[in-house]
Amino acid sequence: MPEKTYDVAIIGAGVVGCSVARELSRFKLSIAVVEKESDVAEGASGANSGVIHTGFKEPKLSLKALYCSEGNRRFPEIARELDVPYKKVGTYTVGETIEDLKKLEKLKEAGEAAGAIGLRILEEKELKQREPHVKGNFALLAPEGGITDPHEYTIALAENAAQNGVIFYFNNEVKKIKRKDGLYTLDSGKTKIKAKIVVNSAGVQAGKIAELAGNRKHAVNACRGEYLVLDKKTSNLITGMIYPMPPEKTGGIGVHLTPTIGGNIIIGPTAEYINCLEDTSTTAERISELVDGARFLVPEINPKHVIHEYSGLRAKTVKAGEANKGDFIIEENPGMFIQLIGIESPGLTAAPVIADKVREIVGRHLKLEPNKKFNPKRNKRLKFSQLSDAEKEELIKKNPDYGIVVCRCEQVTKGEIIESLRNPLGVGTLKGIRIRTRAGMGRCQGSFCMPKIMEIFRELNIKELTLKGCESSICVRDLR
Amino acid sequence: MMEKDLVVIGGGPAGLAAALKAREKGLKDILIVERGDHLGGILNQCIHDGFGVEIFKQALTGPEYAHRYIEEVNEGNIECITNATVTELSKDRILKIVSPMGFLKIKAKAVVLTTGCRERTREMIKIPGTRPAGVYTAGCVQNLMNLGGRMPGKKVVILGSGDIGLIMARRLTLEGAQVLAVLELLPYSNGLKRNIVQCLEDYDIPLMLSHTVVEIKGAKRLASVKIARVDENLKPIKASERMLKCDTLLLSVGLIPENELAEKAGVEMDEKTGGPCVNEFNETSVEGIYAAGNALQVHDLADWATLEGENAGLHAAEYAIRGVRGNRKLKTAAGNGVRQLVPQYYSGKQDLLLTLRVSKPEKNKNLIIRDGDRMIKKTFHKELIPSEMIRLKMTKEEIENTGGLTADVEA
Numbered sequence: 001m002p003e004k005t006y007d008v009a010i011i012g013a014g015v016v017g018c019s020v021a022r023e024l025s026r027f028k029l030s031i032a033v034v035e036k037e038s039d040v041a042e043g044a045s046g047a048n049s050g051v052i053h054t055g056f057k058e059p060k061l062s063l064k065a066l067y068c069s070e071g072n073r074r075f076p077e078i079a080r081e082l083d084v085p086y087k088k089v090g091t092y093t094v095g096e097t098i099e100d101l102k103k104l105e106k107l108k109e110a111g112e113a114a115g116a117i118g119l120r121i122l123e124e125k126e127l128k129q130r131e132p133h134v135k136g137n138f139a140l141l142a143p144e145g146g147i148t149d150p151h152e153y154t155i156a157l158a159e160n161a162a163q164n165g166v167i168f169y170f171n172n173e174v175k176k177i178k179r180k181d182g183l184y185t186l187d188s189g190k191t192k193i194k195a196k197i198v199v200n201s202a203g204v205q206a207g208k209i210a211e212l213a214g215n216r217k218h219a220v221n222a223c224r225g226e227y228l229v230l231d232k233k234t235s236n237l238i239t240g241m242i243y244p245m246p247p248e249k250t251g252g253i254g255v256h257l258t259p260t261i262g263g264n265i266i267i268g269p270t271a272e273y274i275n276c277l278e279d280t281s282t283t284a285e286r287i288s289e290l291v292d293g294a295r296f297l298v299p300e301i302n303p304k305h306v307i308h309e310y311s312g313l314r315a316k317t318v319k320a321g322e323a324n325k326g327d328f329i330i331e332e333n334p335g336m337f338i339q340l341i342g343i344e345s346p347g348l349t350a351a352p353v354i355a356d357k358v359r360e361i362v363g364r365h366l367k368l369e370p371n372k373k374f375n376p377k378r379n380k381r382l383k384f385s386q387l388s389d390a391e392k393e394e395l396i397k398k399n400p401d402y403g404i405v406v407c408r409c410e411q412v413t414k415g416e417i418i419e420s421l422r423n424p425l426g427v428g429t430l431k432g433i434r435i436r437t438r439a440g441m442g443r444c445q446g447s448f449c450m451p452k453i454m455e456i457f458r459e460l461n462i463k464e465l466t467l468k469g470c471e472s473s474i475c476v477r478d479l480r
Numbered sequence: 481m482m483e484k485d486l487v488v489i490g491g492g493p494a495g496l497a498a499a500l501k502a503r504e505k506g507l508k509d510i511l512i513v514e515r516g517d518h519l520g521g522i523l524n525q526c527i528h529d530g531f532g533v534e535i536f537k538q539a540l541t542g543p544e545y546a547h548r549y550i551e552e553v554n555e556g557n558i559e560c561i562t563n564a565t566v567t568e569l570s571k572d573r574i575l576k577i578v579s580p581m582g583f584l585k586i587k588a589k590a591v592v593l594t595t596g597c598r599e600r601t602r603e604m605i606k607i608p609g610t611r612p613a614g615v616y617t618a619g620c621v622q623n624l625m626n627l628g629g630r631m632p633g634k635k636v637v638i639l640g641s642g643d644i645g646l647i648m649a650r651r652l653t654l655e656g657a658q659v660l661a662v663l664e665l666l667p668y669s670n671g672l673k674r675n676i677v678q679c680l681e682d683y684d685i686p687l688m689l690s691h692t693v694v695e696i697k698g699a700k701r702l703a704s705v706k707i708a709r710v711d712e713n714l715k716p717i718k719a720s721e722r723m724l725k726c727d728t729l730l731l732s733v734g735l736i737p738e739n740e741l742a743e744k745a746g747v748e749m750d751e752k753t754g755g756p757c758v759n760e761f762n763e764t765s766v767e768g769i770y771a772a773g774n775a776l777q778v779h780d781l782a783d784w785a786t787l788e789g790e791n792a793g794l795h796a797a798e799y800a801i802r803g804v805r806g807n808r809k810l811k812t813a814a815g816n817g818v819r820q821l822v823p824q825y826y827s828g829k830q831d832l833l834l835t836l837r838v839s840k841p842e843k844n845k846n847l848i849i850r851d852g853d854r855m856i857k858k859t860f861h862k863e864l865i866p867s868e869m870i871r872l873k874m875t876k877e878e879i880e881n882t883g884g885l886t887a888d889v890e891a
Contacts, residue, residue, distance in 0.1 A: 233743070278699065284608045308603045310611065385567075389576065393583040403580035405565035408515065413578070430613075445601045447620040451628055458628075467613035472700035474613055475630040476727075479655060 002191050006030040006167075007366060009186055009195035011174055011209055013037075014045035015150065015351045016343050017201035018157035023355035025164035027368040032193050033158070033166060034186055036173030036205075038469025039427045039435070041154035043203045044344065046435070047227070047280065047312025049258045049266060051241060052146040053346040054091065056111030056119065057253060063328040067350035069115050072144060074352055082156035083380035084148060085261040090240035091145030094127070094136030094297065100245050104140040107246075111142065118143040133237045133298050145241055149261040150348055151435040152380070155425075157351075160378040162424040164371065169193065170427070171469050174202075177212040179335060184213075197336040197365060199358055204277050204315040206341050215333055218341045221320075222277050222313040225269025226286040228294070229308035231443050232263045234301065242297050255293025257301075262410075262438060267294040267301075269312070273320035282309040307443045317342035330354065332361050381419060381436060385411040406456070407449040409442020417456055431468045450474065485509040485800045487575055487588040488793075489566050489741065492521020494773025494785040495594035496549035498793030502592075503556045505797035511586070512553070512560040513577055519553065519560055520546030521596055522619070523782060525626045528647050530674070534783035545782060569741040573768050590768045590796040593742055593756070594789055597774040599644075600734040602696070609696030612703070618644040618732035622651070631655060633728030637705050638662045639693050641669035641676070642867070643780070645732025650679035652730075659683075660724055663691040663707060665714055665733075668841050670867040672780065692716060693729065702727050735778045745769060750824055752814060753777040757824035760832050761806035762792035763799075770796045777822050777835065780869050784835070791833075810884050815850075817842065817889030819866060828879050834872040836887055838864045846890040849874065851882040864889060 008024055010017045013035035021033050035042070052075045055068030079086035095104050101121070108119045122130070122139045131139075162168060172188035177198070179185075186193045202209040207220030242257040258266050270286045287309060294301045318326035328350070329341035338361055340354060347354070362368070384392065384402055395415075396403040402415035420436040421428050430446075433439055433453060440446030440453075454474065457465050466472045485507050488495045491514030499512050518524055523531070526542025533539055536548075553560065564579035573591050577584040599617035614633055616624075622644065624630045636657050638645045641664040649659045662680060667690050669676055680687050688707075694716045695706035709720035737755040739747070748757045748765035755776040756764040762772050772792035773785035798804040808825040814836065821836040834849070842864040849857040849872065856878055864870070872887075879885065 279610075281610050281695075282606075282608050284606075284694070287606050287608065303606075304604075306604065306606065307601075309606060309608075384578075389583060389585070392578065396578070396580070396582050400580035403578055403582065404563045405515065405567070405578050408565060411565075411567055411578075444598045445603050447599055447601060447617040450616075450620060451623040454624065454628055454630065468700065470700070472613040475624060475632050476634060477631045479625065479629040479631055 003194065004032065004191070005183065005194040006032045007195065008197045008199065008362060009034060009184065009193050010199040010201055011186065012043070012200070012202040012205070013040040013158060013168065013170070014043050014201060014203050015041065015154045015157065015348055016340055016354055017199070018154050018161060019351040019355040020199055020201060020358045021161040021166045022157045022164070023352070023359050024362060025161050025166050026371055026374045028371050029366065031166045032169060032195065033161070034169045034172050034174055034188065034193055036171070038170050038429050039432045040158045040425065041151050041435070042468070044312045044314060045154050045348065046151050047310055048150055048345065048348060049256070049269070050147050050150045050260055051258060051348070052086065052148055053349045054111070054116050054142045054144045055346060055349070056114055056116035056142055057107070057246065058114070058346065059325060060110065060114055063330070064346060064350065065114050067328065067353040068346040070353045071346070071349040071351065075146065075148070075349065078352055079148065081376045082153070082160055082378045084153045084156045086146055086148050087261065088144065088146040089259060091142040091243060092122070092127070092131060092134070092139040092240050093243040093245065094134060094139040095245050096137050101138055103245060104138070108140055116142060116144065131238060131240065131242065133300055134242055135297060135299055147241070147259060147261060152261070153348070155436065156378050156380070159424045160376070163378065164374050168425050174209060174212065184337070197338065197362055199338045199340065201340045201343070203343065204313040206315060206339070208277070210339055210341065213333070213337050215337070215339065218317070218329065218339065220341060221316040221318070222274050223316045224272045224274050224279070224311050224313055226282050226290060226311040227266050227268035227309065228287065228290050228306045229310070230265040230267065230301070231305040231307050234265055234305050235259065235263050237298050237300060238265060244293070244297060255290055257294060257297055262441065273316070277313065280311045280313060282311050308445060314344040315342055316344060328354070330357050336365050382416065384413045384416055406452045407437070407439035407442065409444050410438040412437045412439040412449070414456060417453060418460070421460070428462065429466050429468050430474060481574070482584065482586045484511045484586055484588045486511070486590045486592065486796055487586060488512045488592045488594060489569070490514065490521060490594035490596055490773070490775065491519040491560060491562070492594060492596055492773060492785070493523060493546070493549070493782045494775070494789030494792070495521070495592065496546070496553055497786040497789030498592040498594060498772060498796065499558050500549065500552055500556065501790040501793030502797035503558055505794060505801070507797040507800055510558050512558060513564045513566055514560060514562045515565045517563050519550045519562065525622045527626050528651070531782050534781060535786060542782070566741060569745045571746050571766055589800040590770065592789070592792045592796050593739070593769065593771040593775050594773045594792070595738045595741065595775040597735040597737045597778055599731070600736060602731055605733055607693055607696055610698055612696070612698040612701050614698070614702030614727050615696060615729045616731070618648045618730045621648055621730055625651060625655065631657070633657060635660060635726040636728040636730060637693070637724055637726045638730040638732060640664065640732035640734070641671050641687060642732045642734070643671045643675050645730065646671045646675040646679040648730055648732070649685050650683060653683045653685065659685050660726055661686045661688050663688045663693065665690070665692045665710060668865070672867070694721060696729065702729055705729055735774065737775050737778065739775060742769070742771065750820070752820040753822060758822065759806040759808050759825040760823050760827065760830065761795035762788065762823070763795060763806050765808070767805065768799060777820065780867060784869065784871070810882065813884065813886045815886040815888035816891065818887045821887055826879065826885070828882055829876065831876050832874040832879055834874060834885070834887065836870050836872070837866050838870070838889055839866065841865045842889055847872070848888045848890055850886050850888065851884060856882060856885065
């Protein structure tokens with residue numbers, strides 16, 4: 001079995017693991033990220049609303065509130081450095097009754113006390129001007145609420161980390177953790193990765209990983225959130241994020257509507273505690289709950305415009321029915337094992353702040369000498385559909401592969417597909433192509449472009465196309 | 481900017497026929513834009529026979545059928561570009577085309593939309609469960625097998641007994657896969673009878689009517705599907721649920737006309753057909769833009785798409801040459817028991833071909849075309865089924881002086 005030794009090993013290539021990797025790559029350290037799936041953002045990082053939260057609904061003085069508001073402030077600069085999309089669209093929490101209005105006013109006060117800026121109550125007229133399709137008599141607007149593409153953000157963090165020397169091990173599930181002579185060994189059955197310091201950013205699996213390292217006090221529960229994605233045709237129905245009044249009985253923030261960077265609307269999430277830490281199914285009951293929830297906010301939403309469903313698992317430190325919402329846990333266990341437990345929403349927003357905290361802990365044990373070659377910049381992939389006509393013309397002249405549209409729904413060209421396979425992380429799955437190019441994310445869900453992508457693989461002499469790594473082959477054999 | 485008399489978007493059966501008809505009428509500068517690497521559209525992946533029965537009185541394979549038209553297109557020196565996608569179409573018929581030959585901008589005197597249709601997906605019909613590899617639409621698998629030469633799986637369940645599903649059941653069986661069952665949500669199949677006999681019965685593949693897939697299981701590759709019988713409201717019956725182990729699920733659950741270009745050009749659409757609203761000239765609400773084939777309405781036979789394409793091509797040519805347009809004065813309507821009806825408008829000044837589908841199967845019923853309370857035409861049908869399009873020829877004399885037409889299945 002191959003063995004490699006690093007200063008720091010990070011378990012989990014979600015947005016937090018990749019943020020930590022990028023942050024630590026600023027220093028002269030050898031760093032590995034160990035991931036059980038075939039790509040980054042395979043867990044909750046790739047299955048959330050893509051919202052850069054303001055944090056005004058988080059409990060006062062919680063880590064969630066503090067890290068979220070700081071993360072929100074820092075996000076624009078990170079987005080610039082990493083060439084990641086970011087749009088400030090505003091968060092509207094809509095109400096109908098006088099009682100709702102009173103609650104919104106309270107929410108506003110609490111948000112302001114927590115440091116949120118620009119909060120204000122919109123009267124019906126202004127609400128209707130801004131969001132004509134939304135049902136409601138007034139709304140609390142949080143103008144700092146923004147959206148990003150959570151896949152693209154995590155990919156960007158990981159690619160930048162990789163460019164700065166971080167090594168990624170995909171398809172390596174950590175099954176055993178041992179400690180000997182001041183070094184941890186993370187054993188996946190395929191590779192042994194040794195490290196002085198281990199960071200546990202395994203998301204919903206973090207409790208299990210902590211246990212492998214001998215820490216049994218962190219039970220992580222999975223709270224599943226299901227989502228629906230609407231056809232781009234409906235994108236004119238909202239401009240900002242639309243939330244209902246916070247549901248008092250069920251807790252959470254309720255089924256809401258979020259515009260995505262890609263031009264869709266997503267509906268969700270639901271909240272349901274489940275026993276399995278892997279079960280990202282969708283269910284008939286929740287799908288109808290989502291449709292109802294969405295139509296409550298925007299009655300024009302039609303279930304026939306749903307083009308995709310997915311779900312993600314929140315890593316919860318609390319159990320179903322507990323009044324306490326739970327908070328992030330960042331702790332160092334003796335022997336330099338850093339636990340990041342219960343990193344659920346607003347983890348996407350808080351990730352850079354969490355990464356800073358990890359850096360501080362690492363700095364107490366290892367000397368942090370600046371990596372002079374560190375480059376904070378990473379460039380995004382070319383998106384043909386976003387180019388001007390003249391640029392398109394120019395590009396096709398240079399490379400005719402950009403003149404062949406492979407994915408008709410999202411207008412992704414053959415050139416982009418081939419380019420996406422040359423990614424610094426070495427990911428070459430169908431899902432990997434999908435999240436890097438958007439091919440297959442449109443209304444036909446890949447029915448037309450998947451066979452074409454298989455042809456490109458044949459042309460490039462790549463043996464097999466899988467959906468998401470081993471055991472997920474698209475086809476089983478050639479016919480002749 | 482390049483200028484063309486006619487641009488036909490889509491080189492399938494309807495598009496080829498439209499271009500040929502326009503050429504026959506004397507139109508010179510015609511361009512066919514095809515997104516695939518060959519002309520013929522979906523016909524190229526339909527290697528089974530049954531094409532051409534109406535037009536050539538002969539059962540051809542899809543590629544053979546396409547070949548007849550492609551040869552004529554080549555002989556007629558009609559310009560074609562393949563691997564080319566129209567990304568934009570404006571109201572004033574300016575097209576933007578992405579092709580390996582370059583990024584093209586063309587102003588067309590007339591445009592025929594023959595962009596075909598797409599398949600409904602697992603996500604559209606919202607089958608719950610996980611999202612593993614092995615869940616594909618039937619047409620996608622037909623492409624993988626017949627054009628790509630690849631086998632998608634070994635143990636297959638097919639949901640939907642439309643023709644593509646039936647044909648793929650046979651195709652998969654012939655290549656060595658085990659097709660466990662074809663499930664159909666409705667109490668009757670929507671496929672042609674000949675396909676049920678030749679594709680299922682001949683191979684002992686069970687057709688399970690009033691059944692559906694209620695859950696998809698498997699983390700990486702499909703492991704099993706949970707199936708259930710449905711009640712008269714098409715709701716799954718919990719007590720009838722059972723698991724079928726399989727590695728592949730094929731979906732043949734309906735087709736949707738592809739009209740993103742038409743919609744962006746501001747063309748009036750029909751909720752029921754999913755295609756543009758046209759008059760008897762196959763003219764849409766936007767001047768100079770015509771529609772035909774599966775982009776206009778989903779057909780059962782390629783032959784019908786061809787004939788519709790010819791009509792669109794004929795009138796697009798008349799418009800491009802002489803500026804002749806139809807009108808949208810009078811309306812047609814799908815009445816009782818009728819799901820959809822094309823064309824949506826007519827002039828009352830010439831013969832009219834009505835194409836329609838009923839909502840549910842009926843036996844020994846009259847189909848009535850009326851203008852308000854006045855009966856215009858009555859035809860008797862031993863059998864009416866939604867999967868078979870009814871083509872009803874109305875003469876000029878019959879529809880003269882009508883103020884609109886409604887089609888009903890007699891109660």
